[in-house]
Structures are given as C-alpha cells and as structure tokens.
Amino acid sequence: MDTKIPSQITFDDFREFCNSAKLKPTHQRFEIYRELNSATDHPSAEMLYQRVKTNVPSVSLETVYRTLATFEQHGIIVRINAFGDRARFDANLTVHQHLACTNCLAICDFTWTAFEKLELPAQTGNWGRIESQQVVVKGLCNSCLEKESSA
Amino acid sequence: MDTKIPSQITFDDFREFCNSAKLKPTHQRFEIYRELNSATDHPSAEMLYQRVKTNVPSVSLETVYRTLATFEQHGIIVRINAFGDRARFDANLTVHQHLACTNCLAICDFTWTAFEKLELPAQTGNWGRIESQQVVVKGLCNSCLEKESSA
DNA sequence: CTAGTTGCAAATCCTTTGCGCCAGT
DNA sequence: ACTGGCGCAAAGGATTTGCAACTAG
Numbered sequence: 367m368d369t370k371i372p373s374q375i376t377f378d379d380f381r382e383f384c385n386s387a388k389l390k391p392t393h394q395r396f397e398i399y400r401e402l403n404s405a406t407d408h409p410s411a412e413m414l415y416q417r418v419k420t421n422v423p424s425v426s427l428e429t430v431y432r433t434l435a436t437f438e439q440h441g442i443i444v445r446i447n448a449f450g451d452r453a454r455f456d457a458n459l460t461v462h463q464h465l466a467c468t469n470c471l472a473i474c475d476f477t478w479t480a481f482e483k484l485e486l487p488a489q490t491g492n493w494g495r496i497e498s499q500q501v502v503v504k505g506l507c508n509s510c511l512e513k514e515s516s517a
Numbered sequence: 518m519d520t521k522i523p524s525q526i527t528f529d530d531f532r533e534f535c536n537s538a539k540l541k542p543t544h545q546r547f548e549i550y551r552e553l554n555s556a557t558d559h560p561s562a563e564m565l566y567q568r569v570k571t572n573v574p575s576v577s578l579e580t581v582y583r584t585l586a587t588f589e590q591h592g593i594i595v596r597i598n599a600f601g602d603r604a605r606f607d608a609n610l611t612v613h614q615h616l617a618c619t620n621c622l623a624i625c626d627f628t629w630t631a632f633e634k635l636e637l638p639a640q641t642g643n644w645g646r647i648e649s650q651q652v653v654v655k656g657l658c659n660s661c662l663e664k665e666s667s668a
Numbered sequence: 669c670t671a672g673t674t675g676c677a678a679a680t681c682c683t684t685t686g687c688g689c690c691a692g693t
Numbered sequence: 694a695c696t697g698g699c700g701c702a703a704a705g706g707a708t709t710t711g712c713a714a715c716t717a718g
Contacts, residue, residue, distance in 0.1 A: 390672060390717055411708080426675045431708060433673095450598045451683095452707060465644050478638050486654065487629050493616050494658040501652050503637065507645040541692060541697060562683080577700045582683060584698095602708090603682060 387440050397422050398433045402443060403457040408464070408473040410452045448473055448502050463500065467507040469514075476503075531593075538591050548573050549584045553594060554608040559615070559624040561603045599624055599653050614651065618658035620665075627654075 380399060384391035401417045402409065409417070415430045434455055437443040446454040448466040454473055461482055462475045481501060490496060506514065531550055535542040552568045553560065560568070566581045585606055588594040597605040599617040605624055612633055613626045632652060641647060657665065 388672095392673065392717075394674075424675080428676080428709080429674055435709090445601065447598045447601045450596065450601075450604045453601045465641060467645065468648070474644070476638065476641055476644075478635075480635050480638070481632065484629075484631050484635070487627065487631070490616060490627055490654060492659075493625070493627075494618065494656050494660075494662055496654055496656040497619070498656070499652060499654040501650060503641060503647055503650040505645050505647040505649070508643075509645075511645055539697095543691075543698065545699075575700080579684080579701080580699060586684090 383442070389436065389440070394418075394422060394425050394429050395433050395436075397425070398430055399437065399442075399457065402434075402455055405457075406474070408446055408454040408456050410454050412452070414455065446473065446502075448504075463503065465503050465505070465507075467510055468504050469506055469510040472507055534591070534593060540587065540591075545569075545573060545576055545580050546584055546587075548576070549581055550588065550593075550608065553585075553606055556608075557625070559597055559605040559607050561605050563603070565606065597624065599655075614654065616654050616656070616658075618661055619655050620657055620661040623658055 380396045381391040383389075384395070389395070397418050398414060401414055401421075405414075405417075407413075411430050411434055412427065414434070415425070415427045418425050418430065434443065434445075438445050438455075442457070442459070444456045444459065446456055446464060448454060448464060449468075449471055458475065461477075463478050463481065464473050465476055466473045478501065486496060486499065531547070532542055534540075535546070540546070548569050549565060552565055552572075556565075556568075558564075562581050562585055563578065565585070566576070566578045569576050569581065585594065585596075585604075589596050589606075593608070593610070595607045595610065597607055597615060599605060599615060600622055609626065612628075614629050614632065615624050616627055617624045629652065637647060637650065
C-alpha cells in the first residue's frame, strides 16, 4: 500500500484510490470509509453500520464487515484488537498508540515519541520478519473513575 | 522465542492462592493451571482443553473457559488479545512482550528492556488511571517465511 | 456485457449461561 | 450438610459465507 489518502476525501479521491486498488468505488464503500475516517472513537463494525445507515439506509452490516476487511487488506485502515469481544477500526495511519478503558471500552489515540524512537531488541530479528508493532495501554478513563468513586 | 523467564508461580503458591482467594482447589483447576503454566505457546481455551483432557478426560471446555476467567479475575493469568478470533492465555506474570505471527498465529515472548524502562508520556496521566501496558509485535515467523518462499 | 458487489438469510465459531448433580470442607 | 464447582445442553453474539440480484465501467 502506498496511496496517500487525505483526511477529508471526496468521491473523486476515493474513486482514484479504488482504481489503483482495482476496487469498484461504490456508494457504500465511500460512505463507510468517510464515516470511519471522520471518527475518532475507533468504532466497531456495528457502530460504523449504525452511522452509515443514517446516510445509506439500505446498507447492510455484512457489507460493512466485508468492506472493512477489504480496506484492511489494502492497508488503508487498521484493525485494533484491544478487547477480545469485537474488533475496532482506525483509518488514521499515522504512527500512534492507543489508550483503552477496560470499563467503558473507549479507545483513544496518543503519541509516544520516546517509544517510536526505540529499536526492537536484536533477538526479534531472529524470529522472522517484523511488520508492525503497537502499544495498548489499558486502564480506567477519568469518566469511569468518577462513576466508580461515586458508586 | 528465547528469554526463559523462570518466575512462574509454583503449585504451593497456587494452593495458597486458592485458599486466600476462597476458591476450591479442585482437580480441574490444578490441571488447567498446571497445563497453562507449563506451556510456552500461549494456548487458547480450546488448545488448553485438549491438553487437560489427556489427564482429566472428563473435563469440559466450559470449565476451562470458566476457570480461565476466574484465574484472570484473580490476576494469576493474563489474557492476550493479539488476534481477534480467539483469546490466548499466559501464566507468566513477569514483564515481557509478545511476538505474534500473523500467518500461523504462534505467539512467543520476548523481553524489551529499553521499552520497560520508558515512562508513559505525561498526557496519558490526564486520561485516567493506567493499569497495564503491552506491546504486540506482529510479523511472519521464520518458519512461515520459509513456507512462503518455497510456495 | 461482465466481473465485482451487495443484501439477505443462514451458517460458523468462540464464549457464556441456566440448571441439576457432584465434590470439597 | 453447605456451598461452590462441574458437565451438559442451549443460548448468545460477533463475524463469515452461499447465492441471486444488481451496478459500475
């Protein structure tokens, strides 16, 4: 993957990406990408489905799943397995890490420059070919901490 | 891959743990814990079930799930969500990170001292209370790389 | 027209739960 | 005996798939 996607894309931009990826630039794909790209909460397939439905009432959850899988294979989105129950997705391809609340399951981004500068220990090179590395920091977000203390 | 980490809890510890946690030290629980504790491949519930069955043929998969959940709640094992499809488990409580092969789904440990010395960026303190942080490094293990090149 | 996509329904797969029986203290 | 745990069967919930209709190029 290589095609650079600006943060706000038009249907024409999307069409261009689809052409280079040999994908049909359908209405559904465009809306799913646009919705994910404008989200900051790392939605699940179901969450995304609900949002896309407001613009494309006829869209199906299966299409959302299939489209997300396609996008992931083409490297324009990333799947986040912070929690075991459902996959979460992210269209932000810049290097960043995630904070995940184990109570409300909110996920948010943060940058960790010191980490990004680190090199993997040499031994990992003997294991195979590294393709990605990701930190997930878990805890309780402020809002859940408040609820906890007032309970 | 390498880095043998010898500090896993012993059976006396486990017995003691059951007492202090007010859990009945049943045959099943002992065997499930022992099997996980001696594994280095971060088995899933199903994998563990197959192994425990050789010693306790009557054990059920549901008991494995329930027992793992109990152990996790009591903090003597850790759940790993490296892949979205199934949870993997680890009885090694020492600080370490994971290498995960996206092809064969093997997971192995490695230590990353430089990472462990790092402090989280200050901004994360404003988010809430941090409870854990974990790196997952993904790629293709050597064995899968070989298969790929000979295919 | 033609191949790739979609929606629908059904299937899969992992995991959890209700319940009566069994086991450990 | 009491209480919690177990196995069984069934349910639940996320995700995938077969298929016929549809649509973009």
